[in-house]
Amino acid sequence: MRYGFVLMILLTLAGAATAQWKNQLPAIQIKKTQGGAICYHKPENSNLIIPPPAAYEVWKRSASAKTNATVFEVEYVNFSDEAKAAFQKAVDIWSSLIESPVPIRILAVWQPISGSALGGASPGTYIRDFDGAQKVLTWYPVALAEKMTGQELNDIEDPDIFAQFNSSFADWSFRTDGVAITNKTDLVSVVLHEIGHGLGITKAYDASATEGIISDFFSGLHVPYDHFLENNSDVNLVQGFNPPSTTLRAQLTGGELFFKSPLLPKTPIDNRAKIYAPANFQSGSSIAHLDENTYNGTPNALMTPFIGSAEVMHNPGTMVMRMLADMGWVNTQIIHTKIPNTENVSTPYPVVVTLNSDTKNQDGGSYSYNANEVKLNYTTNGTTFTTVSLTATGQPNQFSATIPATGSAVTYGYFISVKDNLDRTIVKPGVFTDDGTTPVQRLLVFEAGPDTKGPFFSHVPVAFVKASDSGFEVEAVVSDNIAVASVFVDYQITKSGVTGSLLTLPMNLVAGTDSTYSQTIPYGGLGLSNGDKIEYRIRATDQANSPNTKSTPAGSPGFYNVNVVSLAPTQDSYTNNFDNTVTASQDFFGSPEFSIRVETGFTNGAIHTNHPYPEGQSFPNNRFEWVYQLRVPVRVKASEATLKFDEVVLIEPGETGSVFPSEDFYDFVVVDGSKDGGVTWIPIANGYDSRDFAPWLTRYNSATAGNNSTAVGDPNLFRTRVMNLQDQFDTEDEVVIRFRLFSDPGAAGWGWAIDNLRIQIDDVPPTILHNHVDYLLSTNNILSLTIQPSDAFGLAEVFVDAKVNNGELETFEIPIQENQSEYTLPITLTGVEAGDKIEYRIRAKDASGNETSLPADGFFQVPIISFGTPVTQYVADFNSANTDFVGNFFSITQPSGFLNSSFHTPHPYPNGFGLTNATSNYVLTLTKPVTVSATNAYMLFSEIALMEYSGTNTNDFVVVEGSKDTRVTWHQLTSPYAANSLSAWKNIYDVGGNGTANTFRSRLLDITGSGDFEAGDNVLFRFRISADAAGNGWGWAMDNLSIQGPVTGVKEALDLFVSVYPNPVNGEVFTVEVKGLSARNGQVQITNLQGQQLINESLNLLEGTTRKEYSTSSWADGIYVVRLSLEDGSTVTKKIVKASY
Known part of the structure; x- marks a missing residue:
């Protein structure tokens, strides 16, 4: 999934808010990858004490205040009791300051952190485009999103905030009484700081060495915090700068960034919050903190990047509370059900709104909305808006207005706005701001006029069913611009070539959904077998005044074809090279996007996906999986339970560093196994994509059109993959295998090719270990050979072939003994003498007939020798x-x-x-x-x-x-x-x-x-x-x-061991290299031909090789003399040429 896809959705949705969220599972792993904001220790004693806010003091004394406070649920990992007490003090302070109807869950981990970091924290999950989001296509910290929508959005088992604290730091103060201790760092203050990051003081901006960017983790989108950042020239960072760019990096490292919002304006006096933006960008600190130099030692010091010793800060400060308030922590929720499409063009369209506001503002004072400033803004052309006031209905916090009908078919867009007593405007739906552009108000859209469109479908066809099952489920999302009246499934069964009559069943709305329909097509007891088929279509009628009926699939033949398959008898092994595409296809079944064929550019058959494979956005939930299953179960062996195949994988790569499975892994392929006949499946090994093999990734990226790769696979890209069934299954398990491709929206490529499938096939020859013999003394008449032959499936034969002086080859068989791994073969030699030569090789064969030889070619050569008389040189x-x-x-x-x-x-x-x-x-x-x-x-x-x-x-x-x-x-x-x-x-x-x-x-x-x-x-x-x-x-x-x-002779040989290169010198540097003259001191002198000395310095000659570079940048072109003088008086002279051409 890439950024370009997000933009495409933006341009085609015509303003409709689309709820999507992104969970990070497991949260703690993803947060470590993301990093989060980090608070660092500064060693000096600050001697600063900021007491808790008044709201906390009220909370302590008032039972009702505690009852109404925001609930925090903390899961502690490795915390001591005193550390827990300090953590709880910080939690209680935040609980007294913010309002949320949804509990906030924190996972707090006490663990070693390197360097001077005291701790780090970030939201456990980010969610975007939820009902009530003020910024569209913006990743909200989940605690803030749940507060604004009033609903639990995160999985209850996942933390809303992940925080970690440095257990290796020795100078913690665990006091909760607000007393500053010299040379100790207050844990309450650090926890209070880190929770602030988890609540929303966090950024999506990052920086490379040359450019300002958005972190890959956020897939090109921002967090709320980003939208309020501006420079000292009043240019908003999101609206004024495009990532990636050098100009954006200059802003992020320029030291002049500010957080400007309705509660922190620049005028009439500059109340903006200055942001920490040092010249050296620090991913964990830059941008996500208040400026250290500006706020250190002030009541707003808590959210600066450093916390010192004897620094007790038990109040976030008014500046941080205003920042959080304008991001949504002080909020009025606009509750409204969008007007549906209608055929009515003559009577007005009612708009009913309920407002649910917080009760206290960022300072603890009273907060409410302005009932006189509840507005409906609508348009029929997208540019000219009519604004009317919504009036109270008499129901608590409920307001209504109408949009007049025009008498003709028209498309309406509208949004609702309300001002609060802080003079802020809250809207529904929210506002979208693309990088480098001005904000755009998004609209709720409905159509009025005759309905002639008919229902539309989102359905994943069922490709196959097992003969042993009794039925299969057909499920589809069926929608209509007005409403759906009925949905049916028509089906017919073909058994032994004879097609039965067309049958019909109603499809029922699935509980808890508004458009998903389901029905089970039964076929149990009919005696279906492999090769039979079931055909079906889905038919729906809408509630238009003149009902429209449509079906899927459209066109001829008008039915989805479902193959009835049955598993073959279990085998101990399986192999297929797919060269006979007809017979090979009989062993597999699955999605029609897979087939066994000879693809263009390939010389023989293989399993191929469609090339290119489809993206996932045309399927339910914008993702889909294609599978291709082997009909033959395989009984798992105790050893060498290998699954091998050759493959080409040109699949969309995930983000750098992403791991399987995660949202950022994007598309992937995986091999699954099932030991219950296909009821449940488990990956045999982790899924993978084009990143798994560098030539695949290079090819994938070599040709693109938009976000898609247009590069084509070829046989040169085949690579063998080996998996071990024992990693997931036990000996004697009967396992069926399937190949699966997962696709999400946004990008796709050529796909997957699979060839030469081998499951528990012994195609590996035996291994022979042996210390070969290089010569034999003439005084020795026995050639002794020690051999360790082995094979995972068992040895059948081991031989030694030998010959003397290229004579007749003699073969010695080594009897294989059970539980014996090493064998010694003594070969007695007769009549050989110095100058003769023995040649030998070792051969081993396994039970499958795989054979190996050592050496791979020819023979080991063993001359019969006598060592000569000593010589002086x-x-x-x-x-x-x-x-x-x-x-x-x-x-x-x-x-x-x-x-x-x-x-x-x-x-x-x-x-x-x-x-x-x-x-x-x-x-x-x-x-x-x-x-x-x-x-x-x-x-x-x-x-x-x-x-x-x-x-x-x-x-x-x-x-x-x-x-x-x-x-x-x-x-x-x-x-x-x-x-x-x-x-x-x-x-x-x-x-x-x-x-x-x-x-x-x-x-x-x-x-x-x-x-x-x-x-x-x-x-x-x-x-x-x-x-x-x-x-x-x-x-x-x-x-x-x-x-x-x-x-x-050393003096004569020195010249051989001193090198000067490159020579000529075309650049500005050359190297003097000295080898083999260990533990000596030398002196290097360099002169020009006029005798002018340019360099005269000592050179310590290390053992082995010594290299020293010399700059020629200031030298004129010409010839220079390099002289190395050693302490024994010997010298080496080299000439070098400096040439600029």
Whole structure:
């Protein structure tokens, strides 16, 4: 439901007031989302005492005053007795000040609130367009709406005001005697303040970073408070500024806003209330309070945004009482039944009004209406009004007048007004003010003249009935511009292809309604079965002088078709790909807006709604649900009770942050289940809309016409959804499934498509967990494989296929044992030696025939090796074949985007499958040990590490390790790292990009830096990836490895680890990046070619990577020299070009 729909209603209703209300259920959740107004603590001691009003003192002493006072009902959550007593004192003060015939319910919660907030409150429900509302299309706080209409409008279980108070605040004063305590904050004052927000001191205005807006919660409409706000130039905010706009934001943050109303006028002296509108907009405080600087320390201080210590304010103040009075808390109710349409054009039309006024004004004085100022204002052209006085009838507070007949057919509009003794004018119906426009008086409208229209219908057709039932209800709203005389339902039953005679039943007015008619069409005992049908139509006649009869549906064939269906036998599973649309349709029944068909743009059959689906406003209550039900019940399994299907959902999205179910969630789709044959239904999972998948929302918003999306779905948008029947049902429950689309007014889109339905179908192959083997020493003749195969529906077979030196494949079957999850297969090798190679794979199959292999393609490679003799250095550029390394998931290759060969993982690298938490280690091991040097113990290589990360954490990571005890223990040469270790890598990873030659970065490692190795140790080195089972990235690439080679002499290598970029500098900033030179101090000098020194500053080199940005905004174009000097005397020099073009 969007704002545009509200405007459409406004333009087409011709002034008629339409009662609508909006409940927030559950209230406390919605209020937290909405936020409400907040009162903050200020630490200073104010030493202010404002005693209770005189009305409260009278209330305390007078039993009759207590009897006549407004009733407050408070539900306390987590309140202590002393906090309750303080709360009750505030309630009693408000009870003595305001009048309402309807009890006001408050939910008060004592709970931690962050920061310096003392509490917050807001109306529990907002209601608009109730009988008596002075502002049309305006959200009234429910307590005010109930006061003005004299009726209970809110659900009795829901609070009218929700208030919360900070239990974490340590300095509360719970005293009720009005004594100010130093360094303590008076709870009575804070409660009195928060109830004021719940009664109506609340706003719909909000602000974004750049614009003034109306909060999304209010769907583009205002609250009463907004209508009284104006700036210091006398421009009303609602009438003078359109949201969203920068000009509105300037008003909301300009510090010059006022509340002007009949009781707070600007002239003859300025009595307007100045509103808190600081330059820094604060959603919980701005606009919804009196100005702090103006009223702090005055009798009107209560409703300022801050309450200090030793500040006791037990009176709202005259200003707040006048604000509330003009919003409706001092009121005269105009009770009147609208003149109905009539065929009479010759005699006058009586207008009878009863007035019900409060007894006291905002100051506690006498209040009443002026009996000489009760007026009827009518028009026949919408522009020229005739005003006549209503005169007393002799009945208490009753007045009447007549509108003269013209003798011909005409449409009349009228409104009633009355002045009170405060010189205010109250009207019925109310006034509407759209943003940026002047107020418009709305009218009550009736037509006089011959009735030739006939009744009109609002009816949701019954699409299907169950053969096992005995009848079905037909219900319709039947209205007429004069009155309805009779309503009938005609029906005929077709059994086994033979249609019976037409039968008729009267439809009866449903008790408690004025236009809803109902009747049950019986068919029990007729032996109907699946495929039979019942047809019906609704026929109505009005009370015109010449009666008009109409029926629905109109036109040919003139009947609604109701399919008789029966459930099929229960099955343990169900699957349908809908490719055979004829047979698939036999398994489903439901609303005609659903069907199984091959939609344009799709290659095969699927369930589709109508495209686009209808909006809800043409149906009763302006909303409707379409359903499509599977005839086949499914017996719920104990495990893997999954419901899966592929879908496209282009459904109107709800408001940002709205949750299912709520008024702001708007349209949705949902899958329901029933275990009683369809009598009662429950969602299997929460409903959802286009927001559930980003490509859906993008497509929905890609094309619009008015409020509707015109974007079209296609097969590329299909996404699989998985639900668990066990979330709502128990094992052995026999559940029927239905798909449901809910639509409200205002906006719609393409709709819903469903394909490949699978209920408790085992289409998932087994899972194999295994720590793969990368090599086997020539001294070992046993290849031992540990395997954890599993399947939710049970394993059938597990095999290991192996071969030696690409010879004949040999298969080993692993017998499946009950209650065993891990198996070890030792394969004895004979006659193998270093240089030979074993290949193996693992296969598993489940009872449904689903099969999986590990690895997914090919075989694990297990070379037979012997580690080489230690060397003093190792250098390789990987531009040719290299047999010095062993390890699966690494290979020397030259992918696209690279200039030469280097070691690469697969791109992307595979998810883990290891025995521990399904995490695998992909390891590349150098088979030549290196003897650690006493003077050059460094390793240097270039790399790209686009590994999965989350926030500041590494999910997957890479690490370089060494072992000096023949692989018993491994020590890290550096901390593990992933894509987030370098901004250039992170930026590529975040967009799902690929590595290229330009993204190589050099890494220099100090072999002895960790203390785990020392000169003379013979160390094996390995490069390891840790990969979990969820999520991955492009992977790892390594090139130009030098372990203690000539290039790693520190002074000679420094140039490789200092980067200056971008170069040339086209903007105003460049970065100096230093990698791998940990725990050193440096000095950066930058000069131009004339030798002028521009920068000379120290640079603390952190472990890992150090980056420092330098501004070139004041530099001329040209060449500059960047020199990094280290404390050991070594230097690195770089040149950089500044170019503005």
